[in-house]
Amino acid sequence: MPTTRSTPAAKLPICPDLLLDRDGPVLRLTLNRPDVRNAMTGEMVRQLTEVVAWAEDHPEVGTLVISGAGGTFCAGGDIKGFMASFRAARPEAGQPDPIQADNRRFGHFLTRIEALPQTVVVAVEGAAFGGGLGLACIGDVVIATRDARFALSETGLGIPPAQIAPFVAARIGVSQARRLALTGMRFDGAEAGRIGLVHEVVEDGAALEARVAKLVADIRRCAPGANATTKRLLMAQRTTALPDLLDLSSAEFARCLRGAEGQEGVAAFLEKRQPAWAAGS
Structure with missing residues (x-):
């Protein structure tokens, strides 16, 4: 996977734990802590959230590719961070536990990255444990090597897969999520x-x-705008009644057809040429 950083016209955020490489409409994000198998710290999640905020503001970038450096995707949360949490003072009576807030930040991040207008491609090799498996579950397209290793490993540490469980269940169903989470079993890319x-x-x-x-x-x-709209409508089926979703879809269809992408796409088809957004692909 790529390990170089480019300097695009729209300045990318500075993220020491990540490698960011933009090539026109494609942004590649590489988790870059290979010495600890790209385990995620609170600081890495902060940097990832910063990249998500950048992507939200740059819809002209149509694709986000996520991978890991050093032949490993992500081994989950950094256990040293858990040890630091043990040493933190307990909250006073009636006050929220700071551990709760730290944990909830990862769920906020997953929610935002899943909702990005970009098409998100996740490429997994090596380990995808715990939060790494959860991160894989937000991809629009996920590819893995046959010998990649996966596990919902949290219960083996005495904790639940709190923030990732809903995303895993949405991807593979509650029955399979229960099987994986309640056994902590490891499985390969083929499985x-x-x-x-x-x-x-x-x-x-x-x-x-x-x-x-x-x-x-x-x-x-x-077309990046059409992809973003399609993704939003597909995600809406989780929470929107079918008649309402079909009404929304027809309104979005009309908006897109009258928009610049719709006009260019239809014209390009009739003129037997590539549309402007596909030039050079």
């Missing part, structure tokens, strides 16, 4: 594909990189 946690399984890191490149090229042929 992750079988249960629907990942969409595609490839043989090795080289095949993973090739598949990501092909997916990025495919996404570039889609």
Whole structure:
């Protein structure tokens, strides 16, 4: 996976624990703490949230690719951070526990990244444990190597997978989420594909990189605004009654067809050429 940082026209945030590489409409984000298998600290989550805020403000970037440096996706939360929490003073009676607030920040981050207008591609090799597995579950397209290792490992540490559990259940269903969370079992990429946690399984890191490149090229042929609207409507089915969702969808269809992307897309089709957003893909 890429390990270089570019300097785009729209300045990217400075994130020491991440590698950010923008190539036109594609932003690649690499978790970059390979010495600890890219385990997430509170500071890394803060930096990830900063990147999400940047992406929210730059819808012209249509694709976000997330991977991990050093042949590992993410080993979950940094256990040293948990040890620091043990030493923190307990809150006074009636006051919220600061551990609760720290934990809740990760759920806020996952909610925001899942709702991004960008198409999010997650590429997993090595370990995806705990929060790393949760991060994989927010991807619009998730690819893993056959020998990647997954686990909902929190219960083995005496804690619940508190913030990631709803995202895991939404991805694979409550029944499978219960099986994984209540056993802490480890499983490989092939099993992750079988249960629907990942969409595609490839043989090795080289095949993973090739598949990501092909997916990025495919996404570039889609209008970024149309993709963002489609993603929002698909996500809305979780909470919106069908008649209301169909009404909303028809309104969005009309808005998009009358918009610049709709006019350009139809014109390009009739003129047998690529639309402007796909130039160079």
